[in-house]
Amino acid sequence: MKSAEPPLLEALQLQQGYDRLLRRLDQALDMARTRQWLEGLNQPPLELELQGLSADDLLLLHQVLLRLGQSSGLTPAA
Numbered sequence: 001m002k003s004a005e006p007p008l009l010e011a012l013q014l015q016q017g018y019d020r021l022l023r024r025l026d027q028a029l030d031m032a033r034t035r036q037w038l039e040g041l042n043q044p045p046l047e048l049e050l051q052g053l054s055a056d057d058l059l060l061l062h063q064v065l066l067r068l069g070q071s072s073g074l075t076p077a078a
Helices: 005-038 055-072
Strands: none
Touching: 005 055
């Protein structure tokens, strides 16, 4: 009989990865909005500067962007 721990542990690690990624994206969006506000611009930011991402976080971000591109018909930038 297999233990249920490994899938649960995997799910927990994946959730933590999403949490880290969302925190970094939120920080980047705040910085971009603040920068635009200081420059007197009202349009939404077109680029985000992400800092402090681990290799695993970058892989997760890449997977999310690929999935979004597939579902929306958008082509990710190279």
